[in-house]
Amino acid sequence: xxxxxxxxxxxxxxxxxxxxxxxSLAMRLGREGMRVLIIDRANFPSAPPxxxxxxxxxxxxxxxxLEVPESEYAHDAPHLRxxxxxxxxxxxxxxxxxxxGGRDYxxxxxxxxxxxxxxxHLSRFDSVTRLEGAHVLSLERxxxxxxxxxxxxxxDGEEQVVEGRCVVGADGRYSLVAxxxxxxxxxxxTDVDTSALYAxxxxxxxxxxxxxxxxxxxxxxxxxxxxxxxxxxRAGVVFQGRSDRFKVSGDAQAYYLESLRRYPAxxxxxxxxxxxxxxxxxxxxxxxxxxxxxxxxxxxxDAFHQKDSIDxxxxxxxxxxxxxLAAALVDWKRGAISWEQAIERYERExxxxxxxxxxxxxxxxxxxxxxxLPSWAARSLLRWTMTDSEYMRRFSxxxxxxxxxxxxxxxxxxxxxxxxxxxxxxRRLVSSPRG
Numbered sequence: 001x002x003x004x005x006x007x008x009x010x011x012x013x014x015x016x017x018x019x020x021x022x023x024s025l026a027m028r029l030g031r032e033g034m035r036v037l038i039i040d041r042a043n044f045p046s047a048p049p050x051x052x053x054x055x056x057x058x059x060x061x062x063x064x065x066l067e068v069p070e071s072e073y074a075h076d077a078p079h080l081r082x083x084x085x086x087x088x089x090x091x092x093x094x095x096x097x098x099x100x101g102g103r104d105y106x107x108x109x110x111x112x113x114x115x116x117x118x119x120x121h122l123s124r125f126d127s128v129t130r131l132e133g134a135h136v137l138s139l140e141r142x143x144x145x146x147x148x149x150x151x152x153x154x155x156d157g158e159e160q161v162v163e164g165r166c167v168v169g170a171d172g173r174y175s176l177v178a179x180x181x182x183x184x185x186x187x188x189x190t191d192v193d194t195s196a197l198y199a200x201x202x203x204x205x206x207x208x209x210x211x212x213x214x215x216x217x218x219x220x221x222x223x224x225x226x227x228x229x230x231x232x233x234r235a236g237v238v239f240q241g242r243s244d245r246f247k248v249s250g251d252a253q254a255y256y257l258e259s260l261r262r263y264p265a266x267x268x269x270x271x272x273x274x275x276x277x278x279x280x281x282x283x284x285x286x287x288x289x290x291x292x293x294x295x296x297x298x299x300x301x302d303a304f305h306q307k308d309s310i311d312x313x314x315x316x317x318x319x320x321x322x323x324x325l326a327a328a329l330v331d332w333k334r335g336a337i338s339w340e341q342a343i344e345r346y347e348r349e350x351x352x353x354x355x356x357x358x359x360x361x362x363x364x365x366x367x368x369x370x371x372x373l374p375s376w377a378a379r380s381l382l383r384w385t386m387t388d389s390e391y392m393r394r395f396s397x398x399x400x401x402x403x404x405x406x407x408x409x410x411x412x413x414x415x416x417x418x419x420x421x422x423x424x425x426x427r428r429l430v431s432s433p434r435g
Contacts, residue, residue: 005154006131006162011037012333014150014164016136016177019048021301021318022170023118027066028326030125034333037162038122039131039152045116048172049280053236054228054312055109057100058401062319064101068121073114077231079105083214084207086265090375091383095392098400106312108214108230139167139180139297147181147296166339168298168325170318175303178290183299188288192365194308195246197256197281198238200230204273217265218368220378224310225266234276237266240310242369243284253279285309287362289355292347296339300325305354310368311361311399317354324349360398360405384421391417 013029015022018040026038060070081104086092097106122128133155140149140161149163169177177183204227207213215227223241230236239259248255256279261267286306290299301318325346332342373382385391391413397403 006037006129006152006160009035009163010149011035011129011162011164013037013166013168013329014162015039015168015170016150017170017172017175017301017303018042018044018119018122018130018132019115019170019172019301019318020118020315021303021322022168023115023122024062024066024319025168025170025300025322025326026122026128027118027125028323029329030122030128032326032330032333033127034330036125036128037131037164038128039134039136039150040119041133041135043133044119045112047112048115051111051280051314053109053111053114053230054315055107055114056312056316056400057097057103057106059316059319060103061101062316062323065323066121068117073117074107074109077107077109078212078229080107080212080214080229081105082210082212083216085386086215086217087378087382087386088218088220089265090379091387093387093392095396098393098396098402100400100402108228108236110231113231136171136176139177141296145295147294166296166298166329168300169303170300170322171303173286173302173306175299177297178299178303181294181297181299183290183294186289186291188286189362190287192287192308192362192370193243193284194240194310194365194369195243195248195281195283195285196238196240196309197248197252197259197279198236199256199275199279200234200277201237201270201273202232202234202276204235204237205269207269215266215269217263219263220372222369222372223259224369225260225263227266227269237270240369246283248283252281287358289351289358292350293343298325298329298343298346305350305358307358307361308365310365311357313357313361313399313401316401320353321350324353356405357401360408380421380425381418384425385414385417388417388420390420 012034013036015026015038018038022038026036029036081097083095084092097104122130135153137151137153139147140151142148147167150167152160169175171177207215212229218224222245226238228236239256285308289305292304300321328342328346331337332339394408398408
């Protein structure tokens with residue numbers, strides 16, 4: 001049991017949530033000498049309730065800025081340089097990871113280790129106080145209605161009110177801070193909701209002799225699966241699909257196994273494997289933005305902005321939003337801008353950095369999960385597009401956040417891919433020997 005307690009001082013910032021969004025924000029504020037209390041209900045190391053744990057090289061570049069060594073959070077995780085996108089048994093496309101900051105690989109990271117690593121690095125900053133195993137019960141307000149602190153229940157059951165000049169919710173999709181602050185949903189899409197279940201497996205068969213290839217299998221029926229190698233010779237296996245077709249009634253474990261068995265491209269790799277973790281999952285992933293802040297409070301990470309996990313951008317978004325919010329809060333603390341100006345700037349910059357990717361991701365969900373193509377279209381138009389070298393190059397750059405999401409797959413790009421695919425097929429047809 002942790003014995004650390006908050007002091008009676010008024011903190012510059014109280015951060016609720018100690019995972020990537022909250023921890024990275026606390027590091028950046030601590031580096032500037034701001035007095036920070038960061039609170040999490042977990043005791044680290046511990047895994048988050050839900051995570052599809054791809055760590056993109058764009059995210060690692062942001063961790064480099066925080067001086068968090070790659071060797072600490074990923075020392076035994078394999079470098080993942082290749083991913084294979086399949087559509088039924090019609091075709092597959094071999095993509096390579098685009099380089100970012102000298103890295104041409106990504107990870108399926110152990111989130112328990114990553115989150116624990118970030119939490120431990122907070123000890124580098126004398127002005128940051130860590131409090132784990134504590135539950136935030138409510139927000140406190142001053143006589144004007146401005147948020148002025150939090151009420152806590154500590155591990156020993158004692159309750160305590162802690163004062164802060166601002167409170168930041170980094171407490172995830174179901175943020176208590178957002179609820180108690182009355183944060184409005186400012187944008188939302190509910191037409192492409194997906195749900196997912198995942199677990200870790202060992203003893204799985206390699207993908208075409210490539211033990212580190214990521215397999216992404218689209219079944220063309222509203223479901224897709226991902227097998228992603230990770231630490232200790234394991235792989236994360238995700239089953240994801242349209243929420244309106246995700247029919248879990250009682251036994252989620254049985255539903256997960258029955259679903260995987262339906263797809264030979266996946267099950268042949270798992271038939272002799274062993275599931276080594278319990279399943280986790282999420283029902284109806286949110287796709288939304290909330291207002292970024294209000295009088296005395298702000299939101300970051302999933303508390304502020306949520307989107308489908310299909311493009312594995314969650315950790316990157318959390319780290320980036322933490323960076324943008326930290327810069328605004330530092331200027332506010334120095335008196336360069338007002339609180340209202342800080343929140344307005346943060347929201348404007350965060351939307352500019354993430355909104356195009358938000359829509360590109362959800363358009364991809366609609367195209368690849370919600371749209372069921374006739375066989376002829378999948379074998380021709382879809383194959384021509386997804387196996388086109390220019391389309392694949394641009395898609396890899398998109399995932400690495402090296403290409404503007406707006407227009408990355410413009411009509412010109414798509415028409416060019418179709419034209420090249422059709423031409424290639426015609427050439428093969430003409431050159432093939434005739435009976």
